Amino acid sequence: MTTMRRVVAYPGRIAVEPVEVPIPGPDEALVRVLAAGVCGSDLHAAHGRHPFVPLPYRPGHEVVGIIETAGSAVDGYPPGSRVIVEPDLPCWTCKMCASGRENLCENLRFFGCGYPQGGMADYFTLAANRLHHVPDALDDHTAALIEPLSTPVHAVRLAGDVAGRSVAVLGAGTIGLFTLAVLRAHGAATIVSTDPNPAKRERARALGADVTIDARSADVAGQVRGALGGSADIVFDCVAVQSSLDQAIAIADKGGTVMVVGVPAAAVTVPLPIVQDHQIRIQGSATYLPVDYAESTDLLSRGVVRTQDFVTATRPLDQVAEAFELASSGHHVKVLVTVGEQ
Numbered sequence: 001m002t003t004m005r006r007v008v009a010y011p012g013r014i015a016v017e018p019v020e021v022p023i024p025g026p027d028e029a030l031v032r033v034l035a036a037g038v039c040g041s042d043l044h045a046a047h048g049r050h051p052f053v054p055l056p057y058r059p060g061h062e063v064v065g066i067i068e069t070a071g072s073a074v075d076g077y078p079p080g081s082r083v084i085v086e087p088d089l090p091c092w093t094c095k096m097c098a099s100g101r102e103n104l105c106e107n108l109r110f111f112g113c114g115y116p117q118g119g120m121a122d123y124f125t126l127a128a129n130r131l132h133h134v135p136d137a138l139d140d141h142t143a144a145l146i147e148p149l150s151t152p153v154h155a156v157r158l159a160g161d162v163a164g165r166s167v168a169v170l171g172a173g174t175i176g177l178f179t180l181a182v183l184r185a186h187g188a189a190t191i192v193s194t195d196p197n198p199a200k201r202e203r204a205r206a207l208g209a210d211v212t213i214d215a216r217s218a219d220v221a222g223q224v225r226g227a228l229g230g231s232a233d234i235v236f237d238c239v240a241v242q243s244s245l246d247q248a249i250a251i252a253d254k255g256g257t258v259m260v261v262g263v264p265a266a267a268v269t270v271p272l273p274i275v276q277d278h279q280i281r282i283q284g285s286a287t288y289l290p291v292d293y294a295e296s297t298d299l300l301s302r303g304v305v306r307t308q309d310f311v312t313a314t315r316p317l318d319q320v321a322e323a324f325e326l327a328s329s330g331h332h333v334k335v336l337v338t339v340g341e342q
């Protein structure tokens with residue numbers, strides 16, 4: 001029996017445990033992990049605040065690795081190929097899957113979230129159709145950004161053509177900053193970013209926000225509207241709590257779209273009379289599809305989104321608890337856990 005390390009998040013504690021190296025099935029590959037990002041959803045889950053991930057769980061869905069072996073039915077993934085994971089695990093048979101919307105699969109499972117394995121481990125096995133090749137030009141840390149960047153790429157795509165539009169981005173954490181970068185790449189005219197943290201607002205300015213506003217100041221919606229010269233065509237709510245949704249609706253009023261990108265920890269109330277009478281669209285955005293992975297890969301390959309702007313700390317697997325602390329501290333954008341890097 002060969003053992004390896006795997007991270008398990010328990011209430012109040014992140015552990016590295018010895019487990020058996022998994023054996024790939026016929027349509028699976030055994031992947032040796034190089035690096036895995038800590039996601040905001042990992043922090044929610046580790047703190048017991050993720051609506052759909054009970055503890056304990058095995059984290060790691062922003063993963064880059066190298067194929068060690070592959071099952072007999074796997075084609076195109078020879079040992080030594082560098083891959084990333086598309087962590088949605090759809091059933092491929094429900095109505096959503098059949099219509100090419102497998103991110104909305106009615107029986108969706110998710111690698112690294114409430115699944116027996118995660119990518120914060122020396123190895124994992126996964127169906128080969130959930131792997132994507134990584135272009136040689138992308139280094140490991142950049143490849144680890146493809147998954148988290150794909151979430152805002154998907155949200156911006158759902159918003160429609162943003163070129164020339166006035167946009168607000170609520171929250172300048174990882175998702176908010178990625179959203180900002182994608183909006184810039186798509187030619188949004190004016191972008192106002194809000195966050196309570198001055199260092200995060202500074203990052204947002206550096207990444208191209210035209211104006212930043214303290215999310216804890218008085219009349220945030222009025223200030224954002226003032227900076228935009230009117231209502232926003234689209235508001236990306238990357239915070240998804242009651243106060244941010246209230247602001248988002250007030251900023252989109254009238255006729256705008258509120259795109260819910262952040263992971264809400266709980267239900268919020270919505271001013272339905274305003275939503276109806278002022279024709280406001282509230283749109284959820286859930287993960288991504290392969291087309292979003294392709295765009296993320298392209299944005300990173302062209303340097304439109306730059307790794308050094310986003311990866312602000314790395315820690316080896318044995319220090320994963322510290323990686324989670326850093327990611328929770330508010331001082332970092334993306335923290336990577338490095339595993340088998342040379």
Ligand SMILES: [Zn+2]
Binds near residue numbers: 039040041061062148
């Ligand atoms: Zn994530």
Ligand SMILES: [Zn+2]
Binds near residue numbers: 091093108
């Ligand atoms: Zn399905």
